[in-house]
Amino acid sequence: MAGLWLDRALGLVAPQAALRRVLARQSLDRLTRGYDGAAKGRRTDGWRAPGSSADAEIAVAGALLRDRMRDLVRNNPHAAKAVSVLVNNIVGSGIMPRAASGDDRLDKVTDALWQEWSARCDADGQLDVYGLQTLACRQMVEAGEVLLRRRPRRAADGLPVPLQIQLVEADLLDAGRNGDLADGGRIVQGIEFDPLGRRRAYWLYAQHPGDAVVSLRRRLDSAAVPAAEVAHIYEKQRAQVRGVPWGTPVMRALRDLDDWTQAELVRKKTEACVVGIVLGADEGEQGIAPSVVDADGHRVEQFEPGLIAYARGGKDIRFNQPATTAGVAEWLRAQLHIIAAGFRMPYELLTGDLSQVNYSSIRAGLVEFRRLIEAAQWQLVIPMLCQPVWDWFTTQAWAAGRLPRPDVPVEWSPPRFEAVDPLKDAMADLLAMRSGTMTLAQAIARQGHNPEAVLTEIAAMNARLDALGLVLDSDPRRVTKTGAMQAGEAVSNQD
Numbered sequence: 001m002a003g004l005w006l007d008r009a010l011g012l013v014a015p016q017a018a019l020r021r022v023l024a025r026q027s028l029d030r031l032t033r034g035y036d037g038a039a040k041g042r043r044t045d046g047w048r049a050p051g052s053s054a055d056a057e058i059a060v061a062g063a064l065l066r067d068r069m070r071d072l073v074r075n076n077p078h079a080a081k082a083v084s085v086l087v088n089n090i091v092g093s094g095i096m097p098r099a100a101s102g103d104d105r106l107d108k109v110t111d112a113l114w115q116e117w118s119a120r121c122d123a124d125g126q127l128d129v130y131g132l133q134t135l136a137c138r139q140m141v142e143a144g145e146v147l148l149r150r151r152p153r154r155a156a157d158g159l160p161v162p163l164q165i166q167l168v169e170a171d172l173l174d175a176g177r178n179g180d181l182a183d184g185g186r187i188v189q190g191i192e193f194d195p196l197g198r199r200r201a202y203w204l205y206a207q208h209p210g211d212a213v214v215s216l217r218r219r220l221d222s223a224a225v226p227a228a229e230v231a232h233i234y235e236k237q238r239a240q241v242r243g244v245p246w247g248t249p250v251m252r253a254l255r256d257l258d259d260w261t262q263a264e265l266v267r268k269k270t271e272a273c274v275v276g277i278v279l280g281a282d283e284g285e286q287g288i289a290p291s292v293v294d295a296d297g298h299r300v301e302q303f304e305p306g307l308i309a310y311a312r313g314g315k316d317i318r319f320n321q322p323a324t325t326a327g328v329a330e331w332l333r334a335q336l337h338i339i340a341a342g343f344r345m346p347y348e349l350l351t352g353d354l355s356q357v358n359y360s361s362i363r364a365g366l367v368e369f370r371r372l373i374e375a376a377q378w379q380l381v382i383p384m385l386c387q388p389v390w391d392w393f394t395t396q397a398w399a400a401g402r403l404p405r406p407d408v409p410v411e412w413s414p415p416r417f418e419a420v421d422p423l424k425d426a427m428a429d430l431l432a433m434r435s436g437t438m439t440l441a442q443a444i445a446r447q448g449h450n451p452e453a454v455l456t457e458i459a460a461m462n463a464r465l466d467a468l469g470l471v472l473d474s475d476p477r478r479v480t481k482t483g484a485m486q487a488g489e490a491v492s493n494q495d
Helices: 002-013 015-033 054-075 077-090 104-118 129-142 248-273 328-342 347-351 359-399 422-434 440-446 451-468 481-494
Strands: 096-099 145-152 163-169 186-188 191-193 199-204 223-226 230-234 274-279 307-311 316-319 410-413
Touching: 054 077, 054 129, 054 248, 077 129, 077 248, 077 328, 077 347, 077 359, 096 104, 104 359, 104 451, 129 145, 129 163, 129 230, 129 359, 145 199, 145 359, 163 359, 199 230, 230 359, 248 328, 328 347, 347 359, 359 410, 422 440, 440 451
Parallel strands: 274 307
Antiparallel strands: 096 410, 145 163, 145 230, 186 191, 191 199, 199 223, 274 316
């Protein structure tokens, strides 16, 4: 009504403006009616959809989401399994580098130096570089984000390269620092940006805010660490500066399922505790409320399995009849399907239940899941985690005189996926190599191995076999064209 009154009043003094206002309102109404999701009415009452930025939403909920997800992983088996499956598939035994400068001598020196340094790269002195990859990936999935900090060391420390990597949990990033800076930059949740929007520094605590004992020498005051010294790993779903746990969409479902499981278990245990109640004929002792005693006359205050209780004032015995719960398995399976979808993985990988799959269905599910894993590897972990560590390594090795140049190109080999049918996959790789659509190095890299190392080992083995006068079927130089064609026909016949 207020809008119509305003239209009439505006029409008296500015008819053209009133006309534009009415036409705009009609266009907006038609556009809104075109999308059911934008409709307003009884069916959408209570649907809150604020138009806030991702940073504003994460600033309010990020810490709580992180704490709740960690609690679920500690106490909920499905959450723990989901995080483990994602980490094992994204990183596995490690995403391995190999130098690819084109200079064979430089590549061999760089790879050998990496192999030597990677075993001692952890600032805590417990993991190698692939263990750090696993831990960082786990924090990215479970907590939503993680930071790696470059820690230069002295030459006297005895490291192959005077450098170590420190893993920093997201809690140490001072989310309370926000605001504009005098030079035109700004700080958003502890991350400082320059006037051009480039990351300039991370404000980090020296000690975890949740530590039980706070050291007086390590006060909870954050300090700026240059962005060039920090690698920040998280999944970007919008234009955001920080991440959220991957299980955020199904946190409530996990919690509700856990509560329901516990309630159902307690109900079953309670029903199984009491076998029957004997209503005796002793009327000598009557009270305001009837009491229940066991066969020895002791008052029953706690039920036990197989208990037969006696009650005064009756002349009958009644046996407990636990209620049946039909459809529990179907309901539980449906809830686990929802949770698996929230974690973006097949239900079978989350639960280990393979009772309703065949070769075709499990392969189709794994193909889509592997696309997700490859996207996470090549769009998140490799550019945000692996490449910065490699750049720090080569730069520091060059500064220490171990490499002739600070920038050595690198190729990455993620862990291979286990084949559903190894024979078919092997034959597919063989046909791809023979057709020229895949190189031998690419086929070896798909298996998660370093092609140079594998080919060197094969050459050395073949040389030893030749010296001994031995010929093995595994020697590809002895494989005939006819034999390869017969093997391909055998696989085709199996299909």
